[in-house]
Amino acid sequence: MKNTQKNLLLFSIITLVGFLMTVCDNSTQPHMHEWGNWTVTTSPTCTTTGIEMRICTNDASHTENRIVPINPNAHIWGAWVQTRLPTVTTDGEDERSCLRVDCHVTETRAIPALGDHIHNWINDWVITSIPTCTTDGVETRICTISGCGITQTRPVTALNHNWVDNWDVTTASTCTATGVETRTCTRSGCGVTQTRSTETLGHIGTWTVVTVPTCISTGLENRTCTRSGCGVFETRSILINLNAHNWGSWVLTATHLNLTSNQTTRTCSHNGSHTDTGSITLGEYLATQPGTQSNPVVETQSPQLCALELIGIKRV
Numbered sequence: 001m002k003n004t005q006k007n008l009l010l011f012s013i014i015t016l017v018g019f020l021m022t023v024c025d026n027s028t029q030p031h032m033h034e035w036g037n038w039t040v041t042t043s044p045t046c047t048t049t050g051i052e053m054r055i056c057t058n059d060a061s062h063t064e065n066r067i068v069p070i071n072p073n074a075h076i077w078g079a080w081v082q083t084r085l086p087t088v089t090t091d092g093e094d095e096r097s098c099l100r101v102d103c104h105v106t107e108t109r110a111i112p113a114l115g116d117h118i119h120n121w122i123n124d125w126v127i128t129s130i131p132t133c134t135t136d137g138v139e140t141r142i143c144t145i146s147g148c149g150i151t152q153t154r155p156v157t158a159l160n161h162n163w164v165d166n167w168d169v170t171t172a173s174t175c176t177a178t179g180v181e182t183r184t185c186t187r188s189g190c191g192v193t194q195t196r197s198t199e200t201l202g203h204i205g206t207w208t209v210v211t212v213p214t215c216i217s218t219g220l221e222n223r224t225c226t227r228s229g230c231g232v233f234e235t236r237s238i239l240i241n242l243n244a245h246n247w248g249s250w251v252l253t254a255t256h257l258n259l260t261s262n263q264t265t266r267t268c269s270h271n272g273s274h275t276d277t278g279s280i281t282l283g284e285y286l287a288t289q290p291g292t293q294s295n296p297v298v299e300t301q302s303p304q305l306c307a308l309e310l311i312g313i314k315r316v
Contacts, residue, residue, distance in 0.1 A: 034058050044071040047102045076100055077107075085149055086111045119143040119150060131156045133190045161185040161192060173198045175230050203232055213238045215245050216270050246270055250278070 034057045044050030050068035075098040086092030092111030098104070122141050131137030137156035142149065164183050173179030179198040184191060203225035213219030219238030225231060245268040253263050268274035 032058075033062065035064065038066070040068060041065075042068075043074070044068045045074045045100065046070065046072055046098060046105065047100055075103065075105060080109070082111065083108075084111075086113050088114050088116065114145070114148055117145060117148070119148065119152075120145050121152065125154070127156065128153070129156075131158050133159050133161045133185060133187055133192065159187065161190065161194070162187045163194065167196070169198075170195070173201050175201050175203045175225060175227055175232065201227065203227065203230065203234060207236075209238065210235075211238075213241045213244055214270050215240065215242055215268060215274060245274055245276070247276060 035054045038052045038054045040052045042051040052068050053065045056062035077096050078099050080094040080096045083095045084093040091113050095108045097106045125139035125141050128140040129138035136158050140153050142151050167181035167183050170182045171180040182195050184193045205223040205226045207221040207223045209221045211220040222235040224233050247266045250264040250266050264278045266276050
């Protein structure tokens with residue numbers, strides 16, 4: 001084992017001395033090379049080898065080249081691209097790739113988690129859901145801190161319907177049936193309609209009395225509706241008229257002799273219990289009566305019978 005090592009060492013020394021003592025074949029005067037430092041003429045990359053050269057100091061026309069191995073770190077990196085956003089609790093990630101065609105090497109770096117932070121909101125809210133007449137919309141804003149992306153929302157109040165002022169008659173009222181009026185929301189995209197009932201019109205026309213009411217019975221009147229398309233005939237009662245008596249003649253009743261004032265009575269022919277009283281002088285009464293013994297009037301039981309008989313009033 002030791003002899004083998006000695007032989008290898010001796011061989012190396014002899015080879016080196018022989019190399020150093022090499023004579024330049026092209027020189028006019030033979031000489032030993034004295035090489036300068038190696039200089040890289042073609043840099044190695046992440047995919048290709050490079051070249052370096054050294055020059056003989058005794059004759060600059062004498063050069064020697066050798067290959068420089070591939071440099072796995074000699075990448076041309078592109079820009080960092082964020083591939084995962086950081087959150088409050090987890091890291092994000094950036095990635096970049098070598099721009100050399102045959103490389104395909106990428107590397108990543110972590111973006112620290114945001115942790116607790118104060119959001120930096122964009123001042124302007126953006127409508128992300130448009131409100132309608134009946135439903136609220138949504139406004140959104142975004143935190144501008146890099147890697148946050150948290151959004152905040154707030155409702156936008158529903159617009160309510162925009163009704164036309166005038167109602168349109170869709171079903172006309174009649175004398176006995178209600179009608180329908182309709183209006184439509186004019187807001188774009190809505191088209192909702194609203195309806196309401198209209199009151200019945202009732203019959204019209206002049207009432208004609210057919211039977212006059214009295215103090216003991218109702219009357220009757222009728223009419224035909226004059227509204228276009230109706231023509232309904234209807235009747236109704238007229239309330240009893242307590243003052244609609246049919247009075248008979250006045251009858252003088254005297255309880256005593258009084259030439260200036262005496263009581264008179266009349267009776268309704270509809271109902272004998274309905275009577276009316278008044279006062280009249282004997283002279284006024286006699287002026288309206290035949291006033292003879294053959295036409296006696298109602299009696300009196302006054303003591304002055306003789307005096308009454310003298311003027312033509314007999315006791316009955």
